[in-house]
Amino acid sequence: MGATRRVGRVFSRRTPLGSLPLDLVGSGKLDGALVDWAYYRDGHRDTRDGNYVDALARARRGVGFVWIGLFQPNERQLAVVGEEFGLHPLALEDATEAHQRPKLERYGETLFAVFKTVRYVPHDDLTATSEVVESGEVMVFCGPGFVITVRHGGHSELAGLRQVLERTPERLAAGPGTVLHAIADHVVDSYLAVAASVQSDIDVIETEMFSPRGWRNIDRVYQLKREVLELKRAVAPLAGPMRALATLRHPLIADEIRDYFRDVDDHLLRVKEQVVSFDELLSSILQAGLAQVQVSENEDMRRISAWVAIIAVPTLIAGVYGMNFEHMPETSTKYGYYVVLGGMATACTVLYRLFKRNRWL
Incomplete structure (x- = not known):
């Protein structure tokens, strides 16, 4: 590995410029993508190497491993890393493009894992356009002597x-498999936290939906269901890869690490069942809201029909007596006008009480 292939550690918001080795500043190959890197020997960070290329050479001799963190690298930057670490082109292509499904693939001695990350977006009030769950991705290349996170x-x-x-070097001493487990555990724990927050939103919207005129919140239910589907797309596809990690026989994953993967798999199964229940509950709430809309429309139609029937009686009578024929009955009686008005009022009152008793009004 000549000097022309050395890739420097660059300045970022998480890496103060003063903490970088002088020969790494401004090399430019990974500008804006390299967040941090470290060489770990016996679980402790070893700072003797000036760049990760030299550290990787030591790691390939069977001493420790290198952990590199990248943030949204472009195709050219990943090509540089892929050449130096011997990564498969198909895995590099997946790492360049976001929006991958959670998965686990094996390329020779290298494992490539994709995890969907989620974050709960706090909000004062859930609206029809609120973003509740925000998603991202973490991709992990885990190979002999190295871990690369994208x-x-x-x-x-x-x-x-x-x-x-780094505060528990005994864990890092177990090798790259420990980092892969820690990332999986971190991601699944975030699922549990997000699911707990979403549960609170569902409880609120469920209470509001079954309140009077609660069907007016149906657009909020639909929005929350869409956000739960975002969470479901992150959680559900990870079940297969996590089960594979819990049972996989691989040189990078020690037996004790495999036991920890089984614990993560159990947590993932729990949150998966919870998210599926969220989806089913919101579907039930949505159907209940649609049923409320239909009931409300039927009630409105019955109310309108009842008032039309009540108004039709005096309209009919007034229409008959308003035809102005010369020989109309009772038109010449002294109290005929008042009798007709009384008949109208009596008929309307009887109809009103009848509709009221049948809950049409």
């Missing part, structure tokens, strides 16, 4: 996870 989406940071692992 993130898409502003909320999929792993800096805190790296710091947690």
